[in-house]
Amino acid sequence: MWRSGLRQRVKELLMILPSCSFLPPSPSPSQHVAFTKKPLLSLANASLCSPGTMSTATNLDGIFKEKQVLRSKVRKSLKSMDPSLRSQEDDAIQSLVLEAPWFKSSQRLCAYITCSALREVDTSKLLSQILQNPTKDGSAQNAKKLYVPRVEDKNSHMRMLNISSMDDLIANSMDILEPAPVDQHGNAREDVMQANNPVDLFLLPGLAFDKSGRRLGRGGGYYDTFLRKYQELAEERDWRQPLLVALSYSLQIIDDGAIPVTLNDVPVDVLVSPAGVIPISQAALNRFDIGL
Ligand SMILES: Nc1nc2c(c(=O)[nH]1)N(C=O)[C@@H](CNc1ccc(C(=O)N[C@@H](CCC(=O)O)C(=O)O)cc1)CN2
Numbered sequence: 001m002w003r004s005g006l007r008q009r010v011k012e013l014l015m016i017l018p019s020c021s022f023l024p025p026s027p028s029p030s031q032h033v034a035f036t037k038k039p040l041l042s043l044a045n046a047s048l049c050s051p052g053t054m055s056t057a058t059n060l061d062g063i064f065k066e067k068q069v070l071r072s073k074v075r076k077s078l079k080s081m082d083p084s085l086r087s088q089e090d091d092a093i094q095s096l097v098l099e100a101p102w103f104k105s106s107q108r109l110c111a112y113i114t115c116s117a118l119r120e121v122d123t124s125k126l127l128s129q130i131l132q133n134p135t136k137d138g139s140a141q142n143a144k145k146l147y148v149p150r151v152e153d154k155n156s157h158m159r160m161l162n163i164s165s166m167d168d169l170i171a172n173s174m175d176i177l178e179p180a181p182v183d184q185h186g187n188a189r190e191d192v193m194q195a196n197n198p199v200d201l202f203l204l205p206g207l208a209f210d211k212s213g214r215r216l217g218r219g220g221g222y223y224d225t226f227l228r229k230y231q232e233l234a235e236e237r238d239w240r241q242p243l244l245v246a247l248s249y250s251l252q253i254i255d256d257g258a259i260p261v262t263l264n265d266v267p268v269d270v271l272v273s274p275a276g277v278i279p280i281s282q283a284a285l286n287r288f289d290i291g292l
């Protein structure tokens with residue numbers, strides 16, 4: 001019942017990004033199939049792409065420049081956001097997530113640890129709910145498993161490692177809290193790519209979003225690289241694809257089409273802002289229909 005092939009997923013995601021700059025005008029089913037195997041566009045050989053159907057190195061440079069301009073604008077707006085509005089929005093967003101059936105039913109989650117210097121939507125209440133001792137409500141079945149990011153190198157390489165407490169975290173060179181690769185007993189932490197069970201939900205950070213699922217990250221390519229690999233893993237294992245949910249302050253939602261994207265950018269399924277939960281992809285609408 002949960003079988004949801006990556007091919008179907010890519011179709012759904014292509015449907016929600018009709019004006020994506022780098023999508024071929026009307027991809028044929030065979031093109032969709034081709035997209036399932038590799039990163040959607042290799043930046044290294046982008047210049048080999050035929051003009052008219054795909055991007056060239058030159059317009060990729062343009063896109064990356066546009067992304068930088070937009071990042072600077074959004075960073076500025078976030079810096080000048082009123083602290084009491086920020087805190088109201090943090091509460092509203094987290095309450096919406098905590099109440100959502102797709103959050104309540106998730107057993108394995110990947111979430112970011114908010115870095116206040118980056119002015120990201122707060123996840124602290126969500127994390128403490130996820131990590132709460134399951135014996136509190138008497139049922140170990142309600143226990144959720146949490147994986148959080150650890151940057152391994154500057155080559156867009158990030159892992160998601162299992163933690164069981166906020167005490168498992170230490171600040172990295174960017175001042176973001178992340179887990180050490182081994183726990184206090186010297187055992188390697190479980191890497192989500194080696195886990196035996198699927199992740200149900202990703203809670204994603206970002207700088208800007210639109211209501212069609214486009215997401216502008218911080219420019220490292222960490223999440224896009226990771227998400228693509230995870231989607232491939234889920235496809236290989238015949239797992240249901242995880243729901244990709246972005247958390248956004250109101251000012252981070254911008255007009256459709258204003259976020260420049262390349263084929264490497266992974267669209268999100270759901271956007272949560274203080275105004276509410278917006279299901280975007282067909283996968284999200286299907287899950288919302290059945291309450292999961
Ligand atoms: N909380 C959190 N953890 C995360 C991410 C994230 O976005 N948020 N990441 C998501 O990738 C990865 C780390 N990537 C990062 C990429 C850039 C910056 C950063 O400080 N950027 C500065 C600008 C730096 C510059 O351009 O010189 C900034 O955005 O202000 C931080 C983390 C993994 N962990």
Ligand SMILES: Nc1ncnc2c1ncn2[C@@H]1O[C@H](COP(=O)(O)OP(=O)(O)OP(=O)(O)O)[C@@H](O)[C@H]1O
Binds near residue numbers: 043067221
């Ligand atoms: N002009 C360029 N040509 C080729 N590659 C670039 C260029 N500018 C940036 N990159 C690389 O492209 C990758 C992805 O950048 P992108 O802007 O898509 O990141 P992002 O989506 O903001 O980040 P994340 O996925 O971590 O949220 C990064 O590894 C970056 O180093």
